[in-house]
Amino acid sequence: MSRLSEFLSPESLWGRLDDPSENAGYEEHPPRKGFFTDTSVCIGCKACEVACKEWNQVPDDGYLLTGMSYDNTQQLGASTWRHVAFIEQPVGAPSTGAPPTDLGMPGSKPPGWEREVTLGEDLVDGDPQGAASGDSGVRWLMSSDVCKHCTHAACLDVCPTGSLFRTEFGTVVVQEDICNGCGYCVPACPYGVIDQRKPDGRAFKCTLCYDRLKEGQTPACAQACPTESIQFGDLDELRERADARVEQLHDQGVDVARLYGADPDDGVGGDGAFFLLLDEPEVYGLPPDPVVTTRDLGSMWRHVGAGALALAGLGAASFLGRRR
Amino acid sequence: MQDLQNADCILIEGSNMAEAHPVGFQWVMEAKRRGATVIHVDPRFTRTSAVSDLHVPIRAGSDIAFLGGLVNHVLSNDLDFREYVVAYTNAANVIDADYQGPDDLDGLFSGFDPETGQYDPISWRYEPPEEMNEEERQRDRELREEADAAATGDDAKRSHQAARSESHGSGGAPVNWKGLRDETLQHPRCVFQILKRHFARYTPEMVEQACGIRPEQLRQVAEALTTNSGRERTTAFAYAVGWTHHSTGAQMIRTASILQLLLGNIGRPGGGILALRGHASIQGSTDIPTLFNILPGYLPMPLADHHQSLDEWVRADEGKAGFWGNIRSYAVSLLKSYWGDAATPENDFCFDYLPRLTGDHSTYSTVKGQIEGRVKGYFLVGENPAVGSANGKMQRLGMANLDWLVVRDLQMIESADFWKNGPEIETGELVTEEIGTEVFFLPAANHVEKAGSFTQTQRMLQWRDQAVQPPGDCQSELEFYVDLGNRIREKLAGSTDEMDRPLLDLAWDYPVDEHGEPDAEAVLREINGTGPDGAPLSSYTELKADGSTSCGCWIYCGVFADGVNQARRRKPHWEQDQVASEWGWVWPANRRILYNRASAAPDGTPWSERKRYVWWDAGQGRWTGSDVPDFVVDRAPDHVPEDGAKGPDAIGGQDPFVMQTDGKGWLFAPVGVADGPLPAHYEPPESPVHNPVYAQQNNPGRKQLSTPSNPINPSFSEVFPYVFTTYRLTEHHTTGAMSRTLPYLTELQPEPFCEVSPRLAAERGLEHGQWVTIVTARTAIEARVLVTERLRSLRLGEQWVEQVGLPYHWGVNGISKGDSPNDLVNVTMDPNVSIQDKVGTCDIRPGRRPRGADLTAYVDDYRRRAGVDLDHPTDGGTDT
Amino acid sequence: MKRGEQSMVPEPEFQSYYGRPILKEPTWKTPDVPIYLWIGGIAGGSSLLAEGAALSGRPGLERVTRLTAATGAAIGTVALVHDLGRPERFLNMLRVFKPTSPLSVGSYILAPFSTLAGAAAASNVTGVAPRLGRLAGAGAAVFGPPLATYTAALFSNTAIPVWHEAHRELPFVFGSSAAAAAGGTAMMLAPAAESGPAVRMAGVGAVAELGIGRVMEQRLGMLAEPYEKGLAGKLTKLSRALTVTGLGLSALGQRRPWLRRVAGASYSAGSLALRFAVFEAGKESARDPKYVVVPQRERIRAREEEARRQGSGTVCV
Numbered sequence A: 001m002s003r004l005s006e007f008l009s010p011e012s013l014w015g016r017l018d019d020p021s022e023n024a025g026y027e028e029h030p031p032r033k034g035f036f037t038d039t040s041v042c043i044g045c046k047a048c049e050v051a052c053k054e055w056n057q058v059p060d061d062g063y064l065l066t067g068m069s070y071d072n073t074q075q076l077g078a079s080t081w082r083h084v085a086f087i088e089q090p091v092g093a094p095s096t097g098a099p100p101t102d103l104g105m106p107g108s109k110p111p112g113w114e115r116e117v118t119l120g121e122d123l124v125d126g127d128p129q130g131a132a133s134g135d136s137g138v139r140w141l142m143s144s145d146v147c148k149h150c151t152h153a154a155c156l157d158v159c160p161t162g163s164l165f166r167t168e169f170g171t172v173v174v175q176e177d178i179c180n181g182c183g184y185c186v187p188a189c190p191y192g193v194i195d196q197r198k199p200d201g202r203a204f205k206c207t208l209c210y211d212r213l214k215e216g217q218t219p220a221c222a223q224a225c226p227t228e229s230i231q232f233g234d235l236d237e238l239r240e241r242a243d244a245r246v247e248q249l250h251d252q253g254v255d256v257a258r259l260y261g262a263d264p265d266d267g268v269g270g271d272g273a274f275f276l277l278l279d280e281p282e283v284y285g286l287p288p289d290p291v292v293t294t295r296d297l298g299s300m301w302r303h304v305g306a307g308a309l310a311l312a313g314l315g316a317a318s319f320l321g322r323r324r
Numbered sequence B: 001m002q003d004l005q006n007a008d009c010i011l012i013e014g015s016n017m018a019e020a021h022p023v024g025f026q027w028v029m030e031a032k033r034r035g036a037t038v039i040h041v042d043p044r045f046t047r048t049s050a051v052s053d054l055h056v057p058i059r060a061g062s063d064i065a066f067l068g069g070l071v072n073h074v075l076s077n078d079l080d081f082r083e084y085v086v087a088y089t090n091a092a093n094v095i096d097a098d099y100q101g102p103d104d105l106d107g108l109f110s111g112f113d114p115e116t117g118q119y120d121p122i123s124w125r126y127e128p129p130e131e132m133n134e135e136e137r138q139r140d141r142e143l144r145e146e147a148d149a150a151a152t153g154d155d156a157k158r159s160h161q162a163a164r165s166e167s168h169g170s171g172g173a174p175v176n177w178k179g180l181r182d183e184t185l186q187h188p189r190c191v192f193q194i195l196k197r198h199f200a201r202y203t204p205e206m207v208e209q210a211c212g213i214r215p216e217q218l219r220q221v222a223e224a225l226t227t228n229s230g231r232e233r234t235t236a237f238a239y240a241v242g243w244t245h246h247s248t249g250a251q252m253i254r255t256a257s258i259l260q261l262l263l264g265n266i267g268r269p270g271g272g273i274l275a276l277r278g279h280a281s282i283q284g285s286t287d288i289p290t291l292f293n294i295l296p297g298y299l300p301m302p303l304a305d306h307h308q309s310l311d312e313w314v315r316a317d318e319g320k321a322g323f324w325g326n327i328r329s330y331a332v333s334l335l336k337s338y339w340g341d342a343a344t345p346e347n348d349f350c351f352d353y354l355p356r357l358t359g360d361h362s363t364y365s366t367v368k369g370q371i372e373g374r375v376k377g378y379f380l381v382g383e384n385p386a387v388g389s390a391n392g393k394m395q396r397l398g399m400a401n402l403d404w405l406v407v408r409d410l411q412m413i414e415s416a417d418f419w420k421n422g423p424e425i426e427t428g429e430l431v432t433e434e435i436g437t438e439v440f441f442l443p444a445a446n447h448v449e450k451a452g453s454f455t456q457t458q459r460m461l462q463w464r465d466q467a468v469q470p471p472g473d474c475q476s477e478l479e480f481y482v483d484l485g486n487r488i489r490e491k492l493a494g495s496t497d498e499m500d501r502p503l504l505d506l507a508w509d510y511p512v513d514e515h516g517e518p519d520a521e522a523v524l525r526e527i528n529g530t531g532p533d534g535a536p537l538s539s540y541t542e543l544k545a546d547g548s549t550s551c552g553c554w555i556y557c558g559v560f561a562d563g564v565n566q567a568r569r570r571k572p573h574w575e576q577d578q579v580a581s582e583w584g585w586v587w588p589a590n591r592r593i594l595y596n597r598a599s600a601a602p603d604g605t606p607w608s609e610r611k612r613y614v615w616w617d618a619g620q621g622r623w624t625g626s627d628v629p630d631f632v633v634d635r636a637p638d639h640v641p642e643d644g645a646k647g648p649d650a651i652g653g654q655d656p657f658v659m660q661t662d663g664k665g666w667l668f669a670p671v672g673v674a675d676g677p678l679p680a681h682y683e684p685p686e687s688p689v690h691n692p693v694y695a696q697q698n699n700p701g702r703k704q705l706s707t708p709s710n711p712i713n714p715s716f717s718e719v720f721p722y723v724f725t726t727y728r729l730t731e732h733h734t735t736g737a738m739s740r741t742l743p744y745l746t747e748l749q750p751e752p753f754c755e756v757s758p759r760l761a762a763e764r765g766l767e768h769g770q771w772v773t774i775v776t777a778r779t780a781i782e783a784r785v786l787v788t789e790r791l792r793s794l795r796l797g798e799q800w801v802e803q804v805g806l807p808y809h810w811g812v813n814g815i816s817k818g819d820s821p822n823d824l825v826n827v828t829m830d831p832n833v834s835i836q837d838k839v840g841t842c843d844i845r846p847g848r849r850p851r852g853a854d855l856t857a858y859v860d861d862y863r864r865r866a867g868v869d870l871d872h873p874t875d876g877g878t879d880t
Numbered sequence C: 001m002k003r004g005e006q007s008m009v010p011e012p013e014f015q016s017y018y019g020r021p022i023l024k025e026p027t028w029k030t031p032d033v034p035i036y037l038w039i040g041g042i043a044g045g046s047s048l049l050a051e052g053a054a055l056s057g058r059p060g061l062e063r064v065t066r067l068t069a070a071t072g073a074a075i076g077t078v079a080l081v082h083d084l085g086r087p088e089r090f091l092n093m094l095r096v097f098k099p100t101s102p103l104s105v106g107s108y109i110l111a112p113f114s115t116l117a118g119a120a121a122a123s124n125v126t127g128v129a130p131r132l133g134r135l136a137g138a139g140a141a142v143f144g145p146p147l148a149t150y151t152a153a154l155f156s157n158t159a160i161p162v163w164h165e166a167h168r169e170l171p172f173v174f175g176s177s178a179a180a181a182a183g184g185t186a187m188m189l190a191p192a193a194e195s196g197p198a199v200r201m202a203g204v205g206a207v208a209e210l211g212i213g214r215v216m217e218q219r220l221g222m223l224a225e226p227y228e229k230g231l232a233g234k235l236t237k238l239s240r241a242l243t244v245t246g247l248g249l250s251a252l253g254q255r256r257p258w259l260r261r262v263a264g265a266s267y268s269a270g271s272l273a274l275r276f277a278v279f280e281a282g283k284e285s286a287r288d289p290k291y292v293v294v295p296q297r298e299r300i301r302a303r304e305e306e307a308r309r310q311g312s313g314t315v316c317v
Ligand SMILES: Nc1nc2c(c(=O)[nH]1)N[C@H]1C(S)=C(S)[C@@H](COP(=O)(O)OP(=O)(O)OC[C@H]3O[C@@H](n4cnc5c(=O)[nH]c(N)nc54)[C@H](O)[C@@H]3O)O[C@H]1N2
Pocket: B013, B014, B015, B016, B017, B019, B020, B021, B041, B042, B043, B044, B046, B058, B059, B060, B061, B062, B063, B239, B240, B241, B242, B243, B276, B277, B278, B279, B725, B726, B727, B728, B729, B730, B731, B732, B733, B734, B735, B838, B839
């Protein structure tokens, strides 16, 4: 899947790239496919998680009550290709008059607790995932995360075997039979998506249902989503739809609505799977400003080269001078 | 369900719709996208609340007070949809002068018999018309005789009771006459004025006292409802078991109906009260019932003392106004479908083959019968009562006392191996070797391994084809019962005993495929019904009382119209209009919204352009619109039935409630509701709160089950200071047999847990994520605890109420095992439908529960401290 | 949030999802990977010494360094193969050549290097085909330095904050550390009389390692924290101590050959500790979302400031 031309053209490393499939060498190819996940209508039913596992025959990921609200899957990984996050946030003054209680959720206070979410009354005006409630409110954000199918996919770039490749749909897929378990893709992904699975260490992640796409079908997760929180389609069209949705929410007074990963000029050249969020990305466990590592690839190799030369120089220099 | 998208406001109360009905919830989200206001009233902030505009935390079991407050708001501010109310409801009817309400009688209605705990509804009836015709006089006489009989003889009393609460069908109870009406609504005894007086107590302050809901929030909800009702706008309600599972459950729903009728939201697009039914075909299992007291199509089960003949059986309903008046045709056609040619006019169409009702045979009474040794054998088919029914211990003790038990299931459920894995084995209360029950476990085919129809929440039948053959010995229900029946029939063949005739005469001739599976479509055909020529009928109006038609369930007549399985239609909604009438088939007559004549004004024109649905087309002289009109299609709006008209002929042009015998929506129920003609707030049988509304603490009509294994926590007990309520999680299904056994679902909610507020956690020293023990007089269970702001501490005046939330899915088998919350739940039942209460009181403590016999001692100690006497286990004492 | 130790700077404010990591921790195994990095450095540096020794006529030094280079390459290959989940698929690496994948590039460095270094060592030991042996040795010396430094790109070309942000300095840190380790190893093993170049190479390497390390920490700002705290911090300190000890002993050991050998061992061990430190710091920075969120937030803030200064609207997040 790799070719020298890919390396040589700078836009294949980072920055805006409108047609990654073409860049990967597909001459004729369908329009780029992706997901727009509108978390404002997510009801946290996890149908997406289950549908993904059913369709792709992903094994279970262990049985652990985490105490992280209703999230017992915790994160994306080799055996979790869709992950629904649950974020409980207090809104306004607590009804008991008592000071906020640390709920003792593992790791940290519940997200948002550090900071008073200043939504209060306007919740009634339609914060999509926080109903006004009693004297004070609580907001429960739910969001289904997935591989971003980055325009510049670090996982793919660093894969030494070509096991990860760009499909004709512009998505990023692992070929199970080629992966050698080197694990390089794992730390390369700026979103912490892909991971290796025991026992043989091969890497797995969302394939954007490559098999279904080839049959002209909708990915299993989107198909199962009852509220159309997960919308599948041509990326261009999805981006338009997303812009319209944000505008609509802003009109309804939901100022907190924002898109994440929709900008083709961002650090990864835009995500194939992007999101509408109601809070900062990090609240959902997403990096606020991810950058594909290959942005600095040129610099890296230059420095490696310079380092090698310096070492060679040092080696030679060591033989200069007095003989002893 | 899809119609929710047309609502301008949706109030979800008593259901966690997003979690328990995620697929149907898409229509709520669609409505919201279109600008509807969504309100969720629930003790907990749930996934439904999260996407609602307003969440109102409420104390479990106090919904009548809250809804009553809304009714009061509407009535005292004249916010009702007056034109609708006058024309379409019984607001104008004048009620008998003997009627007295709870204001007069300290919380009781007139007609209460403290000895039996039952009401005689005679004083709730409509004031007779000034001039009775002969027939009406006759009915009046009978009614009085019946009432007198009830007041004397014991046996008669029993079936009288049954006659009231357990045996009327979809027509509701028949009233004797349309009664005297005052359309100015001024008569002091008219329903409207009674209603006003009755609900005047439900002030915002009272609501706060009862529910912990501040007046401000009540006002917010009231405003949302009233501004979104009327000619131009409609509000829909959705509820499920957060309402039904109470000793006052039926009345909670009644209160909502009253509110919706007052606001003019019934029979109109985006309106109505949507009962979100549970299991895949639970609607189907009431239409073609698995219940003891009704027959298919809600025909009442004949009573042992009252119904010696077909005539006696149908007489109460026959000839009444409305379609229910044709009951004889439905009944005869049903008998014909059972017994075919054997059913003749001469033998009363085999009416005598039908079993007769002798009293209450609801599930919990049956369990009590098991414990007492009266019930010897039991079939469990697709049910796991050891986990799913209230007071699990009672269930297990009952089953351990049987001679035989047949379990047909997909999984080795807790109800099938309670004799070795049950909690009572651990405590030593049951000993495996001493249990005499012979248990037969038979593997069942699952839904993809057999064909058949589901009837879901909106009365829609959807056909499902068989995808794969069942593995091994697994059999479908159809094959099993046909096989079982035929084997019994073979054994009885040649018998001359009269008793065996009903079985031997059964008209069973279903074609069987090469695997021995009877053809499910043939069954649907039989249910649909056939005419004299053997061809499928297309509407229940074609049914005849002379035995020339046969029909297995009159309301399903038409599902096989034109010989086509209409339930199999799968035209996507985006390829048809909004009503999507070509997806599946909805009873009756593929009608999507019931009583939709009410979507037009009395004169037959739509109430508004925006809400137009079904209307009178004067040019054509017919009702028309996007749905199948729920009316006599050519009955003009100004039609006044002739005196003495019967059945459908008696429906007036402005009587949209065509199944009610008076054609009106009932604000006040003159008969048919066991615990009063109007809803009144009573406390759950276990409660930390004194009933703020009436001196009467509990529903006086509730059904109690006094047995030592069902002790009740005393109310206001310091020992059991907290309220608990039970519910579901999206990730699991009911008793968990179909979810705790599957890795993909189990990993999403891998352990039993409970939810408490931070305030309660502080009060009891509970730590997030740790084990806690929850105790009632029944037993104690353990779970991990989530401390969360989603559980609200409620302030009722001076009193704080804390609620413990308990998802009820766990039992001792499966991948994820745990104590079963139902072991905590007491059995006290709603008198109308015999359903248990899902709430109770409890204590909660940090740490795991004691094991083995120590558990018994631990609970004993609690009982002692609370003053619970196992020999007198009822909740006596709280009724004042 | 509870964290083991106190940091100098006040805890930066940041939000996260239950304190959970955003990135995946590198799944590479310890000790395989740090050893691979270290031994690759030794082998690469040794190939230079070997070539110099050959050219300058130091047969003792040549023998030792040739053998070190060859053994190092062999051990490195084994460590790398062992780290793969599916070693039998090692050859998949050689299916493609991907300049964007330092692991791929590394395979194309390691493979020829191993072959050449092995051949050179074999020839040196057996005396067979001396010319070809020398040629191979020269070739190994060409691949040697990149073998020592490419591993910096291997780490940097990831999303791991403390690696990626150090991509300018890491090659020099690794290069100098390789010099110290290779020199140190030769100091240990080569005849004292011939080890002068090794001493010089190790000494300069050690000084550079310490110096560039400082520069790197300076540049990393808050991201230097993981190098200084916890297990990685201990290893960093150990590494520094060993390297400084090496320098000291080396100075003292001018007349005492055994001290020189100890100094060599100390250099080499210091280099090994450094590789472990870098590896552990990387894992720590992946585990704690702070190291992802805070710098990225800072980046956004700076960008917005820039945009404001240029008066050009808002910047999308
Ligand atoms: N995922 C999933 N879906 C299901 C099921 C399942 O097990 N799992 N079961 C199916 C079945 S059988 C059924 S019957 C339906 C039931 O559907 P629902 O009734 O929606 O389900 P529940 O969770 O039992 O209860 C609903 C809500 O009632 C609240 N509640 C409890 N007590 C009270 C009260 O006194 N007043 C009010 N206002 N609210 C109260 C609870 O907090 C809960 O949020 O779901 C069906 N759908």
